[in-house]
Amino acid sequence: MVSVAFINPLSDEGRQIVREMGNLDLFREDNAKLIDLVIHTRLQDISEEFIPHNYVDLAVKRLEWYIRKKNDPNFNYNKYSFLFNYDITRFDVISFYLLCQAVGVKFGPNSRESRAMVESQGKLMQSRLSEFSRIDREDLIKKILDSLLSDEKVKWTFFEDILSSRKLKLEDLVMDHGDIILNREDFIESFSSKIEHRDPDKIYNMMIGDKVKELIMNRMIMQKTEDYIYKVQQKSKREIEPNPLLLELAEKVSTVLSESFPSYGHKVGGNGEIKAAPLNPNAFPPCVKLVLEGMKSGGRNDAIILFFTPFVSYARLYPDIFRKNVTVKVSDVDPNLSVVQNEILPLIYGAAEQCTPPLFDDQPQEKININAKLGFGMHAVVELKHEGESIWYTPMSCEKVKLHLPSLCKPDKTCKRIGNPLSYYIRKLWESDETNGNPEGNED
Amino acid sequence: MDENHFLKPASTEERRLYYREEWNIEDIPDFIKNSVDKREFGFDHLGRGPNDRYRVFRSLDLLRKFLRYRTPFAAYSSVAFYEKPQRRDGWIKSEVVFDVDAKDIPLRKCNCEGVCDVCLNQAREIVCSLMDILKGDLGLNDIHVIYSGRGYHLRVLDESVMKVNSDVRGQIVKYIIGAEVPQSEYGSDGVTYKLEHFSLPFGYPQVFTERVKYAILHLTESTEMDGVNNKLLKDVIKYREFINNDEWGLFRGKVGPIRYQRLIKSIASLNMGWVDAKVSIDLKRILRLPSSLHSMVSMKCMEVNNLENFDPFQDAVPRFVYERK
DSSP states (O other), X not given: OOOGGGTOTTSHHHHHHHHTOOOGGGGGSOOHHHHHHHHTSTTOOOOGGGOOOSHHHHHHHHHHHHHHHHHOTTOOGGGGGGGGOGGGHHHHHHHHHXXXXXXXXXXXXXXXHHHHHHHHHHHHHHHHHHHSOXXXXXXXXXXXXXXXXXXXXXXXXXXXXXXXXXXXXXXXXXEETTEEOOSHHHHHHHHTTTOOSSOHHHHHXXXXXXXXXXXXXHHHHHHHXXXXXXXXXXXXXXXXXXXXXXXXXXXXHHHHHHHXXXXXXXXXXXXXXXXXXXOOGGGOOHXXXXXXXXXXXXXXXXXXXXXXXXXXXXXXXXXXXXXXXOOOOHHHHSXXXXXXXXXXXXXXXXXXXXXXXXXXXXXXXXXXXXXXXXXXXXXXXXXXXXXXXXXXXXXXXXXXXXXXXXXXXXXXXXXXGOSSHHHHHHHHHHHHHHHTTOTTOOOO | OOGGGTTOOOOXXXXXXXXXXXXXXXXXXXXXXXXXXXXXXXXXXXXXXXXXEEEOOSSHHHHHHHHHHXXXXXXXXXXXXXXXXXXXXXXXXXXXXXXXEXXXXXXXXXXXXXXXXXXXXXXXXXXHHHHHHHHHTTOOOOEEEEEOSSEEEEEEOOHHHHTOOHHHHHHHHHHHHTOSOOOOEEXXXXXXXXXXXXXXXXXXXXXXXXXXXXXXXXXXXXXXXXXBOHHHHHHHHHHTHHHHTTOHHHHHHXXXXXXXXXXXXXXXXXXXXXXXXXXXXOTTOEEEOTTSEETTTTEEOEEESOTTTOOHHHXXXXXXXXXXX
């Protein structure tokens, strides 16, 4: 009998497993039972280097599976077969909590480590479920959903958190007067009279069936994982010193993620860092190119001030902002503001001049707004003494661009794979370096 | 009455006439009157935008006196409720709003410069269809329709959505206007089936189908759409009678499946223009105050109780317009 904790470590069963465990220091000691289970997993590659010997090893392998599967074209599934052996549930649950705590203590919920942890949990649940027979899968999903959803009828607003984090899209749900339709009976009652020439039962299986239930279950657990990491972080702030084992694991998590980071040609440093470099307009995304061609009255202000200013400033000075997940000031990367004065502001003013009518002709005060978005407060001149009076705005995501400036969003093929115009720029730089034969990350 | 008297800016004297002789504090809808001390008010005194912000009125009577004596060019109140509205601090919740501006909607039936009865009526049609989705799909019922003077504001006050953040509001906008092409491949028992949006008469596919239908039926030969060339546009117009009869399969067959995909992708992008999404995702927006005067067009901004029969040129014209010579 499969435990629901194998899919949802945050379930009551999962929490019970954690409660029964002893002190954290035992988790780095070799565990003969774990090793035995791994070695005897069907199809498992038993080379010594792939065998997790203890809970910490297992936690690292858990994340490594996701990262390698995502990035390594030669990924070997058999190295990680043990992750799909439900006999390891007790070990797996503990390693899940260890990972969440390590990430929460060291990096917090708004970090790439947290994102990777949450996404890995989502993918692992999905892959594990796909290994079960249909009946077992349905049974597990039903049990888990019953515990996650308190009522028979669930309003879409119940999923506010997962909608907000875009783990789920409203379009993914089938709704009737605010209720999410999950059960066959509800579906037939609500929609069978509208369906012509097709069997409503079949339509239910296709559109909802287990698919939507599994999606909702998956996204809810991902959200709960994120929430748990947040709680750990909040709790750790009240503690004097985190357990060294968690910090040690956090270091290992960081290493796993760094190894996976792709090289971006000559702008990439030894640790995967993307360095600042003069702008390459050929790598700009279509939305930025449209702004440079000139905006018409109506969208001018938002396009130049909210969209273009953050984009060019970060692309030029700190393209790594989203990976680093830190708060920076312009002067941290441009100490005497020479790049701002000589490159960034002229480029922004040039784009403003291209507008119809030119933006500053009728709204000269917008120059002050530009300075504010660079972090220099509401002042006519960019000066170090005013830095910090406002924040340096980070570039708008594609999602925000679509809502704020829909006329700018003319996606090309590259856009499909990215969620922020700045990521587009970095990817294009990387692709252009690859084409130019400088894939090794050497400095020019 | 001569049509030239309509939609002209109001003079200072006309504003004074309006606020002192026609306007009544009771014309402000209850949903604002009941929360006047929680909202920020903003005013435009000179016709250069609402520069007089952060205004607060502890009672309706103070608001009444302010409007009577200052007779502003435009008056606004926040969609947000605050603990300290004078500082826009202590955000409690915000109405979810949708702004349909007749002058900005795509595929306008008219070619007027600003607004006219044709595009205002088109805006009204769009509001009706948005309301259907808000109610039928999302189960929202506390919805107020406001005629803004140049279009409509849909203001949703269901408690279940008033605390949601900008990201969720963005998702609501995209759902109700059909901003994404729905998936067309569905799996069941290991088999993948292809089902176009028009085969599914419920949920988001139906929303999208309605939007595509509306767009196709309102295309003209001069419409410019990304990814839709003249040949495709002509073919769409040539065969759109099939759409009118809900014969989608025949229409798709005539246009060709690849070109059909290109068409609906372009319409999904165009759909972003039906409402001003910036307004919907802004938690601290100020909106024109119902009952106030839209001085640029001399129209009353007012709550609409019966949208089906509402005619702004009958119901929202201040008396002073009829007295113009």
